[in-house]
Amino acid sequence: MTYTISVNGVDHQTSLPADVPLLWVLRDEFGLTGTKFGCGVAACGACTVHIDGEAVRSCQVQLGDVWGKVSTIEGLGQPDNLSVLQQAWLDNQVAQCGYCQSGQIMQAAELLANTPDPSDADIDEAMQGNLCRCGTYPRIRAAIHDAAERMKA
Amino acid sequence: MSKLKKIARRTFLVGSAAIVGGVAFGVYKYRQDPENPLLSDASSHVLNPFVFVNEDGITLIAPKSEMGQGVHTTWAAMIAEELDVELDQVNVLHGPPAAAYFNSALIGLALPFLDYKVTGFQENLRGYVGEAGKLIGIQVTGGSTSMKDGFERMRQVGASTREVFKQAAADRWGLNAADLTTKAGLVTAPDGREAKYTELAEEAAKLEPREVELRIATEWRLLGKSQPRIDMLAKVTGTAEFGADIHVPGMKFATVRMNPKRSGMVRFDASAAENMAGVERIVDLGDGVAVIAGNTWLAMQAADAIDVTWEAANYPETTDGFFAALEDGFANEANATPRDEGDVEQVFEGTRITADYKLPFLAHSTMEPMNATALYTQSAMTIWVGSQAPLMARDAAADAVGLPKESVDLFVPYLGGGFGRRSDTDFSTVAARVAKAMPGVAIKTMWSREEDMRHDSYRPAALARFRGVIKDGQAVMLDGQVVSKSLLDFGGADRENVSGSFDQPYGIPNYRIRGYLADLGVPTGYWRSVGSSINGFVFDSFMDEMAHAAGRDPLEFRLELLRREHEPSAKVLEAIKETSGWTGSTPDGVGRGVAFTYSFGTPVAEAIEVQDTDDGIKITKCWIAADPGIALDPSIVQAQLFGGATYGLSAAVMGEITFADGEVEQFNFPDYDALRMHTTPTFDVHILQNNRFIGGIGEPGTPPAAPALANALFDLTGIRARELPLNKTFDFIL
Numbered sequence: 089m090t091y092t093i094s095v096n097g098v099d100h101q102t103s104l105p106a107d108v109p110l111l112w113v114l115r116d117e118f119g120l121t122g123t124k125f126g127c128g129v130a131a132c133g134a135c136t137v138h139i140d141g142e143a144v145r146s147c148q149v150q151l152g153d154v155w156g157k158v159s160t161i162e163g164l165g166q167p168d169n170l171s172v173l174q175q176a177w178l179d180n181q182v183a184q185c186g187y188c189q190s191g192q193i194m195q196a197a198e199l200l201a202n203t204p205d206p207s208d209a210d211i212d213e214a215m216q217g218n219l220c221r222c223g224t225y226p227r228i229r230a231a232i233h234d235a236a237e238r239m240k241a
Numbered sequence: 242m243s244k245l246k247k248i249a250r251r252t253f254l255v256g257s258a259a260i261v262g263g264v265a266f267g268v269y270k271y272r273q274d275p276e277n278p279l280l281s282d283a284s285s286h287v288l289n290p291f292v293f294v295n296e297d298g299i300t301l302i303a304p305k306s307e308m309g310q311g312v313h314t315t316w317a318a319m320i321a322e323e324l325d326v327e328l329d330q331v332n333v334l335h336g337p338p339a340a341a342y343f344n345s346a347l348i349g350l351a352l353p354f355l356d357y358k359v360t361g362f363q364e365n366l367r368g369y370v371g372e373a374g375k376l377i378g379i380q381v382t383g384g385s386t387s388m389k390d391g392f393e394r395m396r397q398v399g400a401s402t403r404e405v406f407k408q409a410a411a412d413r414w415g416l417n418a419a420d421l422t423t424k425a426g427l428v429t430a431p432d433g434r435e436a437k438y439t440e441l442a443e444e445a446a447k448l449e450p451r452e453v454e455l456r457i458a459t460e461w462r463l464l465g466k467s468q469p470r471i472d473m474l475a476k477v478t479g480t481a482e483f484g485a486d487i488h489v490p491g492m493k494f495a496t497v498r499m500n501p502k503r504s505g506m507v508r509f510d511a512s513a514a515e516n517m518a519g520v521e522r523i524v525d526l527g528d529g530v531a532v533i534a535g536n537t538w539l540a541m542q543a544a545d546a547i548d549v550t551w552e553a554a555n556y557p558e559t560t561d562g563f564f565a566a567l568e569d570g571f572a573n574e575a576n577a578t579p580r581d582e583g584d585v586e587q588v589f590e591g592t593r594i595t596a597d598y599k600l601p602f603l604a605h606s607t608m609e610p611m612n613a614t615a616l617y618t619q620s621a622m623t624i625w626v627g628s629q630a631p632l633m634a635r636d637a638a639a640d641a642v643g644l645p646k647e648s649v650d651l652f653v654p655y656l657g658g659g660f661g662r663r664s665d666t667d668f669s670t671v672a673a674r675v676a677k678a679m680p681g682v683a684i685k686t687m688w689s690r691e692e693d694m695r696h697d698s699y700r701p702a703a704l705a706r707f708r709g710v711i712k713d714g715q716a717v718m719l720d721g722q723v724v725s726k727s728l729l730d731f732g733g734a735d736r737e738n739v740s741g742s743f744d745q746p747y748g749i750p751n752y753r754i755r756g757y758l759a760d761l762g763v764p765t766g767y768w769r770s771v772g773s774s775i776n777g778f779v780f781d782s783f784m785d786e787m788a789h790a791a792g793r794d795p796l797e798f799r800l801e802l803l804r805r806e807h808e809p810s811a812k813v814l815e816a817i818k819e820t821s822g823w824t825g826s827t828p829d830g831v832g833r834g835v836a837f838t839y840s841f842g843t844p845v846a847e848a849i850e851v852q853d854t855d856d857g858i859k860i861t862k863c864w865i866a867a868d869p870g871i872a873l874d875p876s877i878v879q880a881q882l883f884g885g886a887t888y889g890l891s892a893a894v895m896g897e898i899t900f901a902d903g904e905v906e907q908f909n910f911p912d913y914d915a916l917r918m919h920t921t922p923t924f925d926v927h928i929l930q931n932n933r934f935i936g937g938i939g940e941p942g943t944p945p946a947a948p949a950l951a952n953a954l955f956d957l958t959g960i961r962a963r964e965l966p967l968n969k970t971f972d973f974i975l
Contacts, residue, residue, distance in 0.1 A: 104536060105518045112538035116494055121486035122479020124657070125537070126608050127690045131910040134608060161479035170478070177477040181469070181876055184884055185309030186476030187483060187608040187657030212919035219910060221608050221658050222309045223887025225921045227880070 093154050095120065096163030106152030111135045113151050114160060122161035122190045126219070133218030136191035137161075143198035145217075161190035164197060173197055176235035184222035192218045196232050205236050290336070291320060291398045294442045299326055299426060302336035305391075306382040306629045307472060308659030309884075310939045311877035314470045318463040318874065319391055323399030323455065325423040326438070328463065333471050335653045338380055338631035380632045383664050383767060385841035385937020388873055392935050393455075400453035409445035410436045458871070467876035472655065482654045484627035487614040489683035493521060494537040495675050496687055498544045499529040501695050501904040502554035503763060506530070509550070514543040523547070524678040531675045537687050544689075554903025556762025560702075563761055563900065564599070567704045570724040570759030577734035580743040583751030585720040591712030594790045598707070598779040599964040602898035603700035603768055604913055609657020610693040613672035616683040621648045623683075624673060627656035629664040637666035638673040660888070661767030665698050694913060695905045698766025699898055701726040705742075705779040711791045716749045716802060719787070723779065724757035726765050728772050741776025741944055746839055747784070748805025763900075769888055770940040773840040777944025778893070778951070778965065781836040785952045786961065794825040795952065796835045796848075803837070809868045809931040810837070810844035816866035816927045817846040832957025836949035841937030843869045847886060847945040849922065849953045857974040858957070860890065860950065863922040867941060870932035878938050883924040885942025890922075891915035893947035894973055897966050920975060 090103045093110075095118060102117050109128075114120040114137070123146055126134030130145040137146045140156030165171035170178065173193060183189045192215070199206055199214040206214070211229055220228070293300040303316035317333040403423055410428040411418035413436065422429050426438045438445075458465060475481035500506060509530050511523040519539030524531040530547050534540035557563045613626035615638070622644055628634040631653050639646040656663050672686040688696070703725035710718040721742050728737040735756065736743065743754035768774055788798035796818055803811040814837055817823065827833050830853045837846045850862040865882045872878045895914055899906045907913040947965060954971055955961050962970040 105539070108536060108538050112536055115486075116536045116538075119488055121482075121488065124483075124608075125485065125610070125687070127910050128541075129690070129909050129911065131914075132608070165478060167474050167478050167480060174477045178469075178473050181467075181473060181880070183309075183470075183473055183476035184311070184880060185608065185656060185658045186472065186481050189476050190479045193477065215918040216920075217917075219608065219915060219917060221606060221660070221888065221891075221915060223884040223891075223916070223921065224880070225887070225916075225918050226883060226924055228918065 091151055091154075093151075094157045096159055097157075102151070104151055106150060108151045109147050110137070110149040110151060110154055110158065111146040114146060114158075120160055120162055124187055124190055126188065126191075131219070132188070132191075133195060134188050134191040136194040136218065138194060138198065141198070141201060143195050161194060164193065171197075172238050173200065173231075173235045176231040176238060180227050180231040180234060182224050182227040182231050184224055188218060188220045189224075192220065192228055196228070196235070199232065200236060200239065204239060206232060291395065292324065292402045294438055298332060299330060299438060300332040300334055303333050304336045304380060305387045306627070306631070306653055306656050306659060306663070307335070308382070308627070308629065308656035308663065310387075310881055311470055311874065312382065312387045313472060314468055315388065315874045315877060316391055316395060317471060318468055319395035320399040322461055322463045323396045323453075324403050326426045328468055328471060330426055338635050338651050338653075380630065381664060382629045382659070383661060384771075385843075385940040388869075389842070389935050389937065392871075392873075396455050397452065400455055401450040404453050405445040405448045405450050406438050406441050408448050409441040413441075413444065464873050465871070466874070468874055470877070483609055483657045484612050484614070484625060484654050485609050485657065485685075485687060487625040487654060487685060489614065489616060492614070492683040492685060493533050493535065493679065494540055494687065495524075495531050495533040495684050496537065496540040496544050496689060497526070497529055497531045497671055497675065497692060498547060498549060499671075499692060499696050500551040502551050503696070504555050505552040507550040507552055510548040513548070514546040517543040517546060522678055524675055526671070526674055529671075531671075531678075531686065533675065533679060533684055537685070541689055554762075556903070557900070558903045559901055560899040563602070563702055563763075564704065566761055567702060567724050567759050570757045571704070571706070571722065573757055573759075575722075575755035576727075576758045577736050577739060577756040579734070579736045579739060579754065581753045583718070585718050585751045585753040587751070589710040589712070589718055591710045591717060592790055593708065593710050594786055595706070595708045596783055596786055596963055598705040598782065600703045600775055600778065601896070601965060602702045603774075603892050603896045604694055604697045604898050604907065605658075605660045605662035605768060606694065606910075606913060606915065607656075607658030607660060607662055610688045610690050611662070611668035612685060612687040613669050614683055614685040615672045615676035617642060617673065617676040617680050619680060620644075621650070622673060622676070623650045623652070624669060625652045625654060626669045626672070627654055627659075627663055628666075628669060629656070629659050629661070630666070634666045634669040638669045641670040641673045642677045660769040661771070662697065664767055667696075690910070691908045694907055694909060697898075698764045700768030700774055701728070701761060701765040703775045707779065707783040709783065709787050711787060714791045714793055716747075716787050716791070716798075718751040719749050719753075719783070721754045721780065721783065722757060723754070723776060724759055725775060726761045727758050728765075728767070737772040739772065739776060741773030741838055741840055742780040744839060745780060746807030746810045746844070747799070747802040749802060769885065770840060770943040773838060773940070773944040774889070774892075777836075777838040777840065778947040781838060781945060781948035782951055782963065785834070785836070785948065785955065796823050796825070799835070799837055807839070807844070809929070810839055812929055812931055813837070813844045813846045813866040813868050816929060817848050817864055820866065820925055820927050821848040821864040823848065827956065832953045832955070834949050834952025834954070834956055836945040836952060838941070838944035840941045840944050842934060843867055843932070843936030843938060843941040845882070845941045845945050847949040849946075849949040851950070851953045851957050853957060854974065857972040858954070859974045860894075860920065860922045862925070863890075863946075863949070864925045864927070865942060866927040866929060867938070868929040868932045869936040869938050869941075871930055871935050872928045875928055878928055879926045881938045882926050882942040885940060886924070886946040887916055887921055889943040889946030890950060893950050893965060893967055894920075895966050895968050895975070914975075920973070
């Protein structure tokens, strides 16, 4: 059957089997490669996207189960139109290899949506599912605090 | 050269206008430089392989793999500094694999003298040996060598190119080039006339570049100051293209099953997989099976459904078996004794101490699993691969499919972590062989995390035996033996196996280090900081034991020995004393440890604080002080130092690859995890610039992390852990 899912406000259609994870629909079928494959078992957070604003691991959501509107890093902001959070990430020079950063940013976006002024403990709690092998955590933390400040203004 | 011309044209979108540059000289001593990969035929004018100007703009070539270390930014800044262009004015591209992009510094690292004692003569020798790198044509990003490699050459490229633009303008205006000024890609005359570099390109191409005196550091605009990374915008918007993201119209997606016992394949039965959704082709690789499908996940599902009988392992079946082989290695003659000062065999008075250390195999565990995309036709192949060694990858991929290497084009996108793993060629050759099964179709072969973790080239396990003598609070003798698999594996004495032990700038009068080799059979490779990842832990742990045996403060004990030998090293430890407020004592429930390792030309000291909590031990704080000679980009240097330390701490706390039945027992991150947001300490990074020569920065932050943590845990608990990972001995908050 054909599935229609909304990604970043645009309807996409696919006839892939129902059990294909959203991650691989986004990447291989829709060409939205900002969302990354890291582990396939919800252990690293590289594939984090939002469904109706909720941060989910897209490697664990089957195509047939997508329950709402999907948004990905590409929908958060574009190079010529950055979101406040991405601007904070840029200004804090967070990324090293950068492979995990889409997932980190999508996770942080959900945190800030629910907790506009997160404490360090809030950041620890929200971000601990997102692995970074380059060890960019100190700058991720700084960027989240920075974005929270900017969003207040 | 027609193929390279093609690459250049495709990669750089060369228009009809002339292409111009200066000539890369300065360190080039051989009359005949390697062929310029951007040079194609008599009708174009590329004079050097690093600067590329046409009417559309200025492109700088940074032929170093960008794996997070910021090399593209600083490499471009080295050229831009002298060229007088701004970083936001230029495009920066990796460029094609080519011998012209040889790594002069990496070859020099294999020389057998003490790095920290390098003299002008030896530095020249290093440059000379670096010429061998040009002949061999290695283009490798590794060994923390990029800045050493590029620092003189790239500034000279920028300066000589700038001067030909000035000369071209001078000729045009009938003025003296010396009276002209340059800024932001513009030549300006005293009377206010201006010409853009891009407009001058064709005329400048006809001029002979000359060697130019380089600007002194106090005149720098870009170097020595933190620059916005040129890859940052792409990396915060998901638009950075990694190997995993390569898209070619009509492409297919594949995955591979390889022998977890790392040998051949007896048979396989793919009947269950053949009819699964999306499957297009089952590929018998001889030593493994690949599935090509319309979607990566469907390929992975089908690959899992293949029933394979693997050949047995050609190495010990269990972890204990490997350690027994290592123990046996001590019975061999020493392979390398690169330091033997004084006489460690004499009879000493004083307190004798001994310690044995045990370190596990480690996986690299990059965030981006191994992958490559290849498009094979009968006569040619194009391969896109995040490789740290693109020339070797190209040649290996060509061999794998039976094409001459000239018929293979290779592109290097961003690397989702390297850490040494991506200097191997296996993921390139696998992708090439898979692509050969479907000529004319681009195929991305993506390894599952499980394949990646179980088919790594591991940091080898190691054992060490150290003994020492303390008299009157002083270290009078240190004698260390380290056994592991050969790390460089070039044959002969492998000093890399004892790097981090033999080359430490401590003035111990009787000081010997011997390396022993054991052939462990299983694939091993370079793991961030290589030999120093092993020796940094055992050597500095032993220094800590010596300090405690001497009844001395561990920081002061090290400091006194460093001052005798190498002032810049002493100064990084003094900096740690200052920044951490080191007093030698801590409140109850808090422990502190310090460690020092000189590696890749850069002395690094780290102090770590740990805290006992109801939920376990928490690593709270890490202070780092390092001296890379010149910090070309302080923000990037800082990131490499705390990133390198975090990589070392992850391994120290929980990194361990084990074997059972000849197979690695770790499959995915839940079995082989790393520090995360809540378990990573806060960092205080201090950069010094007293060292005479420019040092590496991507790796030196890693070696002192494990001993600093173990030393802190000793301070906290009184328990001395001589085996890694430390979660075997301590309960951490995880």
